Amino acid sequence: MTRAELILQIKSKKTFLCVGLDPDLDKIPKHLQETEDPIFEFCKQIVDATAAYCVSFKPNNAFFEAYGISGMISMEKTILYIKEHHPHHFVISDAKRGDIGNTSTMYARAAFEHLKADAVTVAPYMGKDSVAPFLQFAGKWAIVLALTSNEGSSDFQLMEAHGTELYKQVLEKVSAWGTEENLMFVVGATKATMLTEIRALVPDHFLLVPGVGAQGGSLAEVCRFGLSKDVGLLINSSRGIIYASNGADFAEAAAVEAAKIAKEMSAYF
Amino acid sequence: MTRAELILQIKSKKTFLCVGLDPDLDKIPKHLQETEDPIFEFCKQIVDATAAYCVSFKPNNAFFEAYGISGMISMEKTILYIKEHHPHHFVISDAKRGDIGNTSTMYARAAFEHLKADAVTVAPYMGKDSVAPFLQFAGKWAIVLALTSNEGSSDFQLMEAHGTELYKQVLEKVSAWGTEENLMFVVGATKATMLTEIRALVPDHFLLVPGVGAQGGSLAEVCRFGLSKDVGLLINSSRGIIYASNGADFAEAAAVEAAKIAKEMSAYF
Numbered sequence: 285m286t287r288a289e290l291i292l293q294i295k296s297k298k299t300f301l302c303v304g305l306d307p308d309l310d311k312i313p314k315h316l317q318e319t320e321d322p323i324f325e326f327c328k329q330i331v332d333a334t335a336a337y338c339v340s341f342k343p344n345n346a347f348f349e350a351y352g353i354s355g356m357i358s359m360e361k362t363i364l365y366i367k368e369h370h371p372h373h374f375v376i377s378d379a380k381r382g383d384i385g386n387t388s389t390m391y392a393r394a395a396f397e398h399l400k401a402d403a404v405t406v407a408p409y410m411g412k413d414s415v416a417p418f419l420q421f422a423g424k425w426a427i428v429l430a431l432t433s434n435e436g437s438s439d440f441q442l443m444e445a446h447g448t449e450l451y452k453q454v455l456e457k458v459s460a461w462g463t464e465e466n467l468m469f470v471v472g473a474t475k476a477t478m479l480t481e482i483r484a485l486v487p488d489h490f491l492l493v494p495g496v497g498a499q500g501g502s503l504a505e506v507c508r509f510g511l512s513k514d515v516g517l518l519i520n521s522s523r524g525i526i527y528a529s530n531g532a533d534f535a536e537a538a539a540v541e542a543a544k545i546a547k548e549m550s551a552y553f
Numbered sequence: 554m555t556r557a558e559l560i561l562q563i564k565s566k567k568t569f570l571c572v573g574l575d576p577d578l579d580k581i582p583k584h585l586q587e588t589e590d591p592i593f594e595f596c597k598q599i600v601d602a603t604a605a606y607c608v609s610f611k612p613n614n615a616f617f618e619a620y621g622i623s624g625m626i627s628m629e630k631t632i633l634y635i636k637e638h639h640p641h642h643f644v645i646s647d648a649k650r651g652d653i654g655n656t657s658t659m660y661a662r663a664a665f666e667h668l669k670a671d672a673v674t675v676a677p678y679m680g681k682d683s684v685a686p687f688l689q690f691a692g693k694w695a696i697v698l699a700l701t702s703n704e705g706s707s708d709f710q711l712m713e714a715h716g717t718e719l720y721k722q723v724l725e726k727v728s729a730w731g732t733e734e735n736l737m738f739v740v741g742a743t744k745a746t747m748l749t750e751i752r753a754l755v756p757d758h759f760l761l762v763p764g765v766g767a768q769g770g771s772l773a774e775v776c777r778f779g780l781s782k783d784v785g786l787l788i789n790s791s792r793g794i795i796y797a798s799n800g801a802d803f804a805e806a807a808a809v810e811a812a813k814i815a816k817e818m819s820a821y822f
Contacts, residue, residue, distance in 0.1 A: 306656070346652060346659035352667040356625050380652050382676060383615060384703040387575070390615035398621040407651060409678045409698055411705020429678060434653040436680020439726060445714035457708060 285374050285402045286423055287465050287514075290490070293339045293372050294515050298550040302340035302376065302492065303542060304522025305330065305362065306347045311527050313534045323351065323358035326534075328365055330526050333535035337546035340374040340518050341366055363399050374518070376427060376492070377401035385413040392417045396424045403427050405470060405492075408454050412461055419462045426467055430454050431482070433472030433495035455485045464488045468518070471510075476502050479509035488512055494520045496545075503545065507552055515552075521545060554643050554671045555692055556734050556783075559759070562608045562641050563784050567822045568815040571609035571645065571761065572807075573791025574599065574631065575616045580796050582803045592620065592627035595803075597634055599795050602804035606815035609643040609787050610635055611761075632668050643787070645696060645761070646670035654682040661686045665693045672696050674739060674761075677723050681730055688731045695736055699723050700751070702741025702764035724754045733757045737787070740779075745771050748778035757781055763789045765814075772814065776821055784821075790814060 294300050307323045319325045331341060348359035366375055377399055381391040388406075395404040395418075403425035406418055418426035431441055431451040441451040455469060468490040471482055482491070491510060496503050496519045503519065510517050521541070529537035563569050576592045588594045600610060617628035635644055646668055650660040657675075664673040664687075672694035675687055687695035700710055700720040710720040724738060737759040740751055751760070760779060765772050765788045772788065779786050790810070798806035 344652075344656060344659075346650075346656045346663065349663040350659040350667065352663070353622065353625055353629060356622055360622060378652075380650065380676070380679075381615075383613075383647075383649050384701065384705075387613060387615045390613075390619040394615065394618040394621070398619065407649070407676045407678050409676050409709060410649075410701050410703060411708030411710070413703050413705040415705075432653065432679050434679060434682050436653075436682040436684075439680030440678060440719070440723065441680070443714045443719070443722065445712045445719070450709070450712070450714070450719070453712065454709065 287490075289372075290339070290374055291514050293374070295553065297339060298553045299337055299339060299546040300515055300517050300519055300549055301338040301542060301545050302342050302374075302518045302520040303330065303334045303338045303525055304378070304494070304520050305341060305343040305526065306522045307358070308347060309351070311530060313530050313532065315532055321354075321358055321361070323348065323355060324361045324365075327358070327362040329535040330538050331362070331366055331370065333539040334525060334542040335370045335373065337539070337542035338373070340376060342376040342378045342520055342522070344522070345377060345379040360399060363401060367400055374403065375401045377404045380405050380407050380429065382407035382410050382414045384410065385417060388414050388417040392421060396421045403468065405429065408458055415458060415461055419466045424466065426462065427492050428454070428458050428467065428469055430469040431472050431478065432470060437472060452481070452485060455482065459486050459489065464490070468492055470494065476505035476509055479506065483510065483512065488514065488516065490516050490518060492518045492520060496521055503548055507549075511552060519545075519549075556759075558641075559608070559643055560783050562643070564822065566608060567819040568606055568608060569784055569786050569788055569818055570607040570811060570814050571611050571643075571787045571789040572599065572603045572607045572794055572811060573647070573763070573789050574610060574612040574795065575791045576627070577616060578620070580799060582799050582801065584801055590623075590627055590630070592617065592624060593630045593634075596627070596631040598804040599807050600631070600635055600639065602808040603794060603811040604639045604642065606808070606811035607642070609645060611645040611647045611789055611791070613791070614646060614648040629668060632670060636669055643672065644670045646673045649674050649676050649698065651676035651679050651683040653679065654686060657683050657686040661690060665690045672737065674698065677727055684727060684730055688735045693735065695731065696761050697723070697727050697736065697738055699727075699738040700741050700747065701739060706741060721750070721754060724751065728755050728758065733759070737761055739763065745774035745778055748775065752779065752781065757783065757785060759785050759787060761787045761789060765790055772817055776818075780821060788814075788818075
């Protein structure tokens with residue numbers, strides 16, 4: 285999906301919500317456990333229920349890989365289902381990949397050619413040749429980790445070198461390796477005020493912002509400091525939406541939560 | 554596999570070679586392409602031919618994932634085969650994983666419980682809670698990226714912060730999160746002289762050293778600066794061994810290359 289197509293979706297639907305798919309068999313409603321493929325069934329119903337309120341879905345690879353081959357089959361089916369039934373949604377394979385050049389090429393093929401995702405999240409530690417292979421596919425995107433929202437983000441990302449935090453150096457260096465048409469950054473929402481400094485470095489890149497929703501009402505803060513002239517934000521919520529209820533009404537409950545966030549977002553258009 | 558068991562294998566076989574399994578359908582001998590599962594068949598024959606000369610196998614996840622579900626099945630079969638027929642070999646899932654805590658736990662389950670690997674390679678960028686879940690499984694290991702051997706390693710790993718390169722800060726911080734019984738580091742062999750400084754920081758940890766073999770004769774250098782009192786090295790060679798020939802004799806050719814390296818290693822016992 286091109287940048288223009290993504291922006292068109294966002295503006296026409298007045299939402300920049302991304303729904304994260306982290307299917308956990310311990311949390312999936314009991315009545316789905318008896319179906320042939322509970323993980324797919326859960327994801328499918330979440331996708332159908334929330335599609336109207338979001339522009340993107342983000343399957344988290346780990347939550348499928350943990351179930352081995354059957355989990356991988358559920359992931360393929362989920363992405364295929366989204367592509368078939370919601371073809372205008374931007375699909376992010378949240379895989380946090382990154383390796384030497386020829387190996388990263390293989391990961392890019394897995395995500396883009398095999399899974400047909402639009403984007404894949406990429407870890408920057410191994411440098412340019414680990415990121416560049418993800419930028420070679422027309423209409424596909426690398427979403428590189430800059431500042432994450434977890435506690436451990438302070439261990440290295442906030443470390444200062446030459447007077448600047450590492451995550452800012454990642455933003456500066458990596459943004460030179462691609463364009464605003466094939467490169468986004470992950471920027472954790474727990475540090476919304478940092479978004480001003482981040483926008484000074486990457487004014488036009490899309491930012492994928494995790495940690496909004498279940499974790500608290502920072503959406504207004506993120507929008508205040510993070511919105512660009514083309515919106516430039518994909519804000520993700522996973523658990524707050526998909527596990528809003530663990531009963532038979534889980535899909536409706538997910539839709540209610542997604543709709544709440546979408547409504548808040550619509551005020552920015 | 555415990556550290557004591559690994560050291561026992563190394564000392565009794567007088568080798569610390571790890572054979573990297575990067576199966577690429579474009580490079581696999583033609584006569585295997587007609588078998589039911591060419592990737593598994595290739596890996597199985599490489600494993601059987603080289604097992605006597607190495608103590609470890611390192612399947613590179615990307616090279617299996619690139620073929621989708623069928624590739625994942627080949628990877629599972631390969632690891633299962635090693636565990637069944639070569640139970641004393643240390644199996645490293647070279648996955649370069651790392652995510653927030655609950656997601657890393659899912660990756661750890663995928664590698665340790667589902668695939669039954671002994672170790673998984675982990676990227677450090679997201680900090681402590683992204684690494685810690687890999688350290689919670691008895692007899693299992695996290696092998697954290699410190700200094701990689703690719704060109705891009707200079708982009709961030711060699712960046713100085715507070716007077717020290719980032720990779721050294723990774724070594725210092727991460728080594729405090731685990732022990733020598735559950736934590737190793739990836740240290741690229743192209744910078745063998747740096748091993749002296751690395752050994753000052755992590756004198757007893759095992760180091761997984763890629764980039765020896767096909768890329769040139771730096772084995773002597775790595776041993777000179779990297780060997781610890783318990784050997785403390787796993788030296789990997791992938792392409793130099795597995796693609797030594799692309800004819801019907803590929804397995805024998807791989808064995809010859811592995812034997813050469815093992816012979817050189819035996820001089821250090």
